[in-house]
Amino acid sequence: xxxxxxxxxxxxxxxxxxxxxxxxxxxxxxxxxxxxxxxxxxxxxxxxxxxxxxxxxxxxxxxxxxxxxxxxxxxxxxxxxxxxxxxxxxxxxxxxxxxxxxxxxxxxxxxxxxxxxxxxxxxxxxxxxxxxxxxxxxxxxxxxxxxxxxxxxxxxxxxxxxxxxxxxxxxxxxxxxxxxxxxxxxxxxxxxxxxxxxxxxxxxxxxxxxxxxxxxxxxxxxxxxxxxxxxxxxxxxxxxxxxxxxxxxxxxxxxxxxxxxxxxxxxxxxxxxxxxxxxxxxxxxxxxxxx
Amino acid sequence: xxxxxxxxxxxxxxxxxxxxxxxxxxxxxxxxxxxxxxxxxxxxxxxxxxxxxxxxxxxxxxxxxxxxxxxxxxxxxxxxxxxxxxxxxxxxxxxxxxxxxxxxxxxxxxxxxxxxxxxxxxxxxxxxxxxxxxxxxxxxxxxxxxxxxxxxxxxxxxxxxxxxxxxxxxxxxxxxxxxxxxxxxxxxxxxxxxxxxxxxxxxxxxxxxxxxxxxxxxxxxxxxxxxxxxxxxxxxxxxxxxxxxxxxxxxxxxxxxxxxxxxxxxxxxxxxxxxxxxxxxxxxxxxxxxxxxxxxxxxxxxxxxxxxxxxxxxxxxxxxxxxxxxxxxxxxxxxxxxxxxxxxxxxxxxxxxxxxxxxxxxxxxxxxxxxxxxxxxxxxxxxxxxxxxxxxxxxxxxxxxxxxxxxxxxxxxxxxxxxxxxxxxxxxxxxxxxxxxxxxxxxxxxxxxxxxxxxxxxxxxxxxxxxxxxxxxxxxxxxxxxxxxxxxxxxxxxxxxxxxxxxxxxxxxxxxxxxxxxxxxxxxxxxxxxxxxxxxxxxxxxxxxxxxxxxxxxxxxxxxxxxxxxxxxxxxxxxxxxxxxx
Numbered sequence: 001x002x003x004x005x006x007x008x009x010x011x012x013x014x015x016x017x018x019x020x021x022x023x024x025x026x027x028x029x030x031x032x033x034x035x036x037x038x039x040x041x042x043x044x045x046x047x048x049x050x051x052x053x054x055x056x057x058x059x060x061x062x063x064x065x066x067x068x069x070x071x072x073x074x075x076x077x078x079x080x081x082x083x084x085x086x087x088x089x090x091x092x093x094x095x096x097x098x099x100x101x102x103x104x105x106x107x108x109x110x111x112x113x114x115x116x117x118x119x120x121x122x123x124x125x126x127x128x129x130x131x132x133x134x135x136x137x138x139x140x141x142x143x144x145x146x147x148x149x150x151x152x153x154x155x156x157x158x159x160x161x162x163x164x165x166x167x168x169x170x171x172x173x174x175x176x177x178x179x180x181x182x183x184x185x186x187x188x189x190x191x192x193x194x195x196x197x198x199x200x201x202x203x204x205x206x207x208x209x210x211x212x213x214x215x216x217x218x219x220x221x222x223x224x225x226x227x228x229x230x231x232x233x234x235x236x237x238x239x240x241x242x243x244x245x246x247x248x249x250x251x252x253x254x255x256x257x258x259x260x261x262x263x264x265x266x267x268x269x270x271x272x273x274x275x276x277x278x279x280x281x282x283x284x285x286x287x288x289x290x291x
Numbered sequence: 292x293x294x295x296x297x298x299x300x301x302x303x304x305x306x307x308x309x310x311x312x313x314x315x316x317x318x319x320x321x322x323x324x325x326x327x328x329x330x331x332x333x334x335x336x337x338x339x340x341x342x343x344x345x346x347x348x349x350x351x352x353x354x355x356x357x358x359x360x361x362x363x364x365x366x367x368x369x370x371x372x373x374x375x376x377x378x379x380x381x382x383x384x385x386x387x388x389x390x391x392x393x394x395x396x397x398x399x400x401x402x403x404x405x406x407x408x409x410x411x412x413x414x415x416x417x418x419x420x421x422x423x424x425x426x427x428x429x430x431x432x433x434x435x436x437x438x439x440x441x442x443x444x445x446x447x448x449x450x451x452x453x454x455x456x457x458x459x460x461x462x463x464x465x466x467x468x469x470x471x472x473x474x475x476x477x478x479x480x481x482x483x484x485x486x487x488x489x490x491x492x493x494x495x496x497x498x499x500x501x502x503x504x505x506x507x508x509x510x511x512x513x514x515x516x517x518x519x520x521x522x523x524x525x526x527x528x529x530x531x532x533x534x535x536x537x538x539x540x541x542x543x544x545x546x547x548x549x550x551x552x553x554x555x556x557x558x559x560x561x562x563x564x565x566x567x568x569x570x571x572x573x574x575x576x577x578x579x580x581x582x583x584x585x586x587x588x589x590x591x592x593x594x595x596x597x598x599x600x601x602x603x604x605x606x607x608x609x610x611x612x613x614x615x616x617x618x619x620x621x622x623x624x625x626x627x628x629x630x631x632x633x634x635x636x637x638x639x640x641x642x643x644x645x646x647x648x649x650x651x652x653x654x655x656x657x658x659x660x661x662x663x664x665x666x667x668x669x670x671x672x673x674x675x676x677x678x679x680x681x682x683x684x685x686x687x688x689x690x691x692x693x694x695x696x697x698x699x700x701x702x703x704x705x706x707x708x709x710x711x712x713x714x715x716x717x718x719x720x721x722x723x724x725x726x727x728x729x730x731x732x733x734x735x736x737x738x739x740x741x742x743x744x745x746x747x748x749x750x751x752x753x754x755x756x757x758x759x760x761x762x763x764x765x766x767x768x769x770x771x772x773x774x775x776x777x778x779x780x781x782x783x784x785x786x787x788x789x790x791x792x793x794x795x796x797x798x799x800x801x802x803x804x805x806x807x808x809x810x811x812x813x814x815x816x817x818x819x820x821x822x823x824x825x826x827x828x829x830x831x832x833x834x835x836x837x838x839x840x841x842x843x844x845x846x847x848x849x850x851x852x853x854x855x856x857x858x859x860x861x862x863x864x865x866x867x868x869x870x871x872x873x
Contacts, residue, residue, distance in 0.1 A: 008443050008444075010446070147414075171401060186692055186698040189698070190710065190752065210699055210738065213699075218397070224355070224357050224399075225398075225401065226401055227383070228383065229411055230383030230387070232383070235416050
């Protein structure tokens with residue numbers, strides 16, 4: 001599978017490819033709200049697993065799973081490691097002392113460096129938030145036709161220019177991926193002195209300029225092509241209003257569930273501040289246990 | 292302007308008519324289009340040519356209604372469709388009547404699969420899914436994409452993507468197809484297939500065609516009418532065959548003239564024609580073979596050995612005859628595939644030569660360049676550079692990728708030449724700038740330069756390293772004639788100073804003028820490797836390699852003179868025209 005094919009979604013199962021762009025965007029948005037609201041590691045973990053389950057149901061290919069796992073691991077480990085080392089809140093329990101505060105020079109300089117248990121947990125929570133959104137975002141990118149998303153955004157009366165810009169980023173993901181690879185090759189060829197395993201990393205700062213210049217040209221042509229094929233016409237706007245009833249109900253249910261979670265969490269936080277209401281006790285218990 | 296096209300009469304109204312159209316972009320001090328007048332009848336085919344930056348693409352935008360002239364843009368004149376002013380028409384209405392196919396199909400395709408892309412315009416018109424499906428099937432069949440409905444657009448080959456772009460606008464049943472350099476990245480076989488498809492659409496569906504292209508030499512046989520633009524004006528609009536006389540003394544218009552026209556001009560024929568038979572007839576009428584050739588011909592035509600190139604370079608060995616690169620039974624297979632892309636390829640490249648690497652798409656040319664450029668290693672066999680392993684020769688090879696824009700990394704042309712190169716002194720960089728004709732652009736942002744300038748900048752950055760071997764992957768794609776000549780001069784200069792060039796190209800005319808040897812690949816094997824004359828004068832090899840024979844080869848055959856592949860060679864065999872000789 002080429003780099004370009006890795007970032008396009010024709011191999012996804014039809015059920016998810018055929019979902020309306022608005023349904024996907026609603027899910028993405030509400031999921032983001034849930035991720036911000038929930039602090040419970042177990043619930044976050046379950047929601048993260050749910051995104052992976054969706055990938056499984058969508059038929060994400062092996063090559064894409066590899067990319068996804070790599071990004072998830074990098075995101076999780078990065079977050080956990082940084083928080084484990086630099087967790088500043090108290091209480092904190094050192095699991096491993098890397099540099100004791102009394103160590104000459106380094107100890108004085110850093111004030112000691114340890115791996116903290118609470119930091120790992122906090123990093124895991126933050127990491128789970130990030131990777132859950134990453135996982136769901138990748139699912140939407142890998143299973144969506146740019147037309148679906150453009151139509152979805154336009155149906156919500158977003159400015160055509162902004163909607164097009166947002167969707168173009170997804171449309172060009174396969175092209176960007178393959179061009180980045182080509183630019184890195186070009187850099188290898190241009191830099192005659194480049195040697196060693198970190199050459200690619202050293203070259204990364206030079207990737208943006210040619211990539212962006214090409215994108216600018218490409219997006220201009222794409223915009224002309226899309227406009228002249230009537231994507232922003234009134235007839236197209238009328239067609240955009242069509243949204244499958246079942247998908248609408250699903251979105252509505254998810255919206256209600258998210259609102260319930262948000263309400264539950266807010267009321268729980270208020271109760272902790274002394275604004276307690278007896279009839280909401282069920283919400284408090286739910287929030288305390290799961291959110 | 293020389294206007295030789297049929298006048299628009301009151302009885303017959305042109306389908307598309309531009310009347311005195313001028314256009315100026317926001318922030319520019321001069322007009323990009325200046326008083327353009329152009330008309331097109333229903334079902335007509337028009338080839339529009341001109342140098343890069345002369346306003347051709349802007350003309351397309353004006354016709355398509357994609358530049359409004361509102362705000363700080365300024366548009367004057369009228370664009371009429373069947374006599375009706377299109378000024379207030381929305382782009383989507385114009386898009387259905389006049390569909391545009393751009394140079395790079397990748398940039399204009401929007402959907403994920405072939406069928407979704409093809410049906411996009413109809414969906415936007417609010418057509419029922421069943422009707423869209425039926426029409427998509429029909430249009431994919433028409434463009435040769437039937438059976439690929441579910442395929443992702445990124446999984447299509449280059450030629451298929453161009454057809455996909457065509458299908459995506461044909462679905463709206465346009466009356467006019469506007470094509471912006473659609474064949475610039477195709478091999479000769481691809482060009483032929485694509486042009487035959489367009490001719491069929493023109494003939495059977497009555498669709499008018501307006502094509503923008505520099506490669507007039509290759510497309511002359513498909514069009515009857517040519518318009519030429521220069522600095523925003525239409526300077527010629529008339530029958531294609533009459534354009535050659537107009538172009539005499541106007542070489543700066545950026546057109547690649549057909550070889551027969553160049554030959555006719557050099558021989559001083561009274562009528563210039565791109566047609567081989569017409570040219571042969573005129574040569575027979577007005578010219579006389581040079582005595583030596585006549586004597587040889589009387590001894591029996593066809594006795595020439597293939598190496599007896601008339602008046603041309605023999606190119607038997609390199610300038611110093613020592614091999615720079617040697618390939619011994621090189622094989623290469625991409626990971627995860629079951630078939631070798633290169634199959635026991637053996638050759639040696641001598642120093643001080645230009646070698647044209649030719650063959651149709653998929654022959655293994657780019658893979659071979661990747662191997663020589665050190666991007667990957669052979670699966671089997673050996674590659675030697677100056678007798679040692681190729682991998683050790685890093686820094687001796689410059690490799691220009693097919694898309695030179697991706698190799699421009701710095702903020703100015705000057706910085707580009709000196710990028711990570713401390714071996715180049717300022718004086719040497721100045722001299723290099725002069726040789727590249729880029730002194731006026733010294734402090735310009737490279738990616739904002741013209742196509743030819745961008746290519747010369749990348750070439751310059753390689754010259755700055757003084758490589759022994761230069762690998763070029765189709766560097767002349769989409770370049771106009773002037774730019775082509777500048778690149779050819781740069782490569783000749785480099786070769787004359789001991790450099791070796793392996794030039795991957797489909798351009799037989801360029802190879803015949805510039806190269807010393809030709810390495811012809813077919814399906815991963817070396818089909819032929821010999822002097823440029825030995826390879827390009829053999830029709831059987833050219834056909835097997837998916838190449839088109841240079842027209843003067845047919846001319847020389849019809850004249851009964853030794854085979855010729857360049858205009859100069861024919862002129863060695865045939866004296867200049869003497870008007871009224873017969």
